[in-house]
Amino acid sequence: MSSSNPQIINSDCIVIGGNITGLIIATILQRRGIKVTLLDQCRDIGGRLATRRISQEKSIEGVFDSGIQYLSVKNPQFQVWVDDWLKHKVIKEWCQGFGEVDGKPRYCGINGMSEIAKYLAKNLDVHTSTKIIEFSYEKKWLIGTQSERQYQGDMLAMTSPIPESLSLLDASFIPLPLEIRFSLEQIEYDSCIVVLALLEKPSNIPAPGGISLEDDSLVWLADNHQKGISPDGYAITLLATPKFSDYYWDSDDVEIVYKLVTAAADYLDSPVIKYQVHRWRYSSPKTFYNESCLGLLELPLVMAGDAFVDPTLEGSVMSGMAAGELICQRFRVY
Ligand SMILES: Cc1cc2nc3c(=O)[nH]c(=O)nc-3n(C[C@H](O)[C@H](O)[C@H](O)COP(=O)(O)OP(=O)(O)OC[C@H]3O[C@@H](n4cnc5c(N)ncnc54)[C@H](O)[C@@H]3O)c2cc1C
Known part of the structure; x- marks a missing residue:
């Protein structure tokens, strides 16, 4: 150079x-x-902190978290950052557990998880x-x-x-x-295929709008409307298992959407009016460096x-x- x-x-x-x-x-x-x-x-900034939008008509817009779904806190040093994000209304408490309430807050971005990245980037020189x-x-x-x-x-x-x-x-x-x-x-990393599905009607996903699944194809479903980030659209995020993601990585989007929407049918209970597929090649590390x-x-x-x-x-x-x-x-x- x-x-x-x-x-x-x-x-x-x-x-x-x-x-x-x-x-x-x-x-x-x-x-x-x-x-x-x-x-x-x-x-867009944020990497795996990603929020996407799908519009159908002027009045229908689905807002989806397509990467990280929520955050929780173990470490007091991390809590300091989280407190700042709460104070500046970047994040809010979503719930204290999915299915079982365990008293541990799960937080999400008020307008989607990518807001955390936008907030941090505000006064930085980002290209x-x-x-x-x-x-x-x-x-x-x-x-x-x-x-x-x-x-x-x-x-x-x-x-x-x-x-x-x-x-x-x-x-x-x-x-x-x-x-x-x-x-x-x-x-090594697991990969993850994510389907963002805009539904015609509300989903059947139980409150508070997130569910972990022990399925061959699906690991998690989130209802972004119940989460509060998608007021004008029934926006569902479907996360595939690593096994499904590896197997269908090169398949076309229609096949992927068909398989995952069919697997989630009991929780969706509505026609899908629009969708997007996102492929995270490096979704989640499986092994770690020792520092x-x-x-x-x-x-x-x-x-x-x-x-x-x-x-x-x-x-x-x-x-x-x-x-x-x-x-x-x-x-x-x-
Ligand atoms: C589907 C999914 C669900 C998840 N759910 C959760 C959850 O519920 N809770 C939780 O805590 N975590 C969750 N995670 C994990 C969490 O998102 C990640 O741990 C975290 O965001 C990782 O951030 P990072 O900074 O390490 O890297 P990344 O976010 O991967 O960022 C890497 C960045 O490097 C950039 N880059 C790469 N190569 C180049 C290049 N050549 N030039 C310029 N830029 C480059 C990329 O564009 C990207 O922005 C989830 C992740 C995924 C994918």
């Missing part, structure tokens, strides 16, 4: 991923005065529709994208799913120490994400916090 390109944007730290992990890292750095730029390949294709390091990182624009920074944080991060490192000819590379290669983030000693490079802690929003935030602190230490900002 040539650094003579006039379109170079400079930062102290470049973060790959406008997802929850990347946004937490960037928030921590910005609070300590470190200049940070986030880059994401997608048009969407910016796919990183390679990078190089010579005193500084030079990050190449699909557009003419390049980004330069002293530190690089990668928060994409591990296989994607490894592919990027390979494309950039950046070797990792063998032991670390081996550990990262052991991390909350990875900081290389050889290079100013940090990696983080849910595969470093656990497969939840909380796990991603905890990993992002660890990575943010590590980067601050490297900049000697405390």
Whole structure:
């Protein structure tokens, strides 16, 4: 890559991923005065924090959480973020259990889960529709994208799913120490096919509008109308099992929708008027790295994400916090 390109944007730290992990890292750095730029390949920020819309007529719009469905809290450090989101009316309590009430709050975005990402991104320098294709390091990182624009920074944080991060490192000819590379290669993910179905009539899904299933094909159904994010449409999210998702990954959408809607028929009890299918290749890590983030000693490079802690929003935030602190230490900002 040539650094003579006039379109170079400079930062102290470049973060790959406008997802929850990347946004937490960037928030921590910005609070300590470190200049940070986030880059994401997608048009919308959030990664697996995703909310989609399907319109039928002017008056009918379904709003669906197509990735994460809700969050809950175990760790007091995570509770601090959650309290802030509650205070600023980004999230609300959905319920205290599905089927059985266990007194443990489950929270959801007031207007969908992607609101959390939008809220965190409000005062950050986020560049969407910016796919990183390679990078190089010579005193500084030079990050190449699909557009003419390049980004330069002293530190690089990668928060994409591990296989994607490894592919990027390979494309950039950046070797990792063998032991670390081996550990990262052991991390595997389940895939998940999601169907978003807009119904003609209300569903039969019991209150509060979410149900876990022990089925061959379906693992979860959510009624986004009951959840409160889809006031003008009966919007149902259907999550397929990893087994179904692997088997039908390359099948056409009509077949997938037919199979999953048939399997959920007892809970739907209404014609589907419109649908979308979303395929999450890296939905949920099955194996994990043995530290909350990875900081290389050889290079100013940090990696983080849910595969470093656990497969939840909380796990991603905890990993992002660890990575943010590590980067601050490297900049000697405390
Ligand atoms: C269907 C589904 C249901 C879930 N349900 C729950 C739930 O109920 N509760 C819960 O706590 N968790 C749930 N999760 C898990 C939760 O969503 C994740 O743990 C969390 O969002 C992971 O975030 P992350 O920051 O690690 O990465 P991701 O959100 O995966 O973000 C990775 C980002 O990297 C970007 N990227 C990748 N490559 C490049 C590149 N080359 N250039 C630029 N950008 C790039 C991507 O665009 C993406 O934005 C669910 C996930 C899925 C898919």
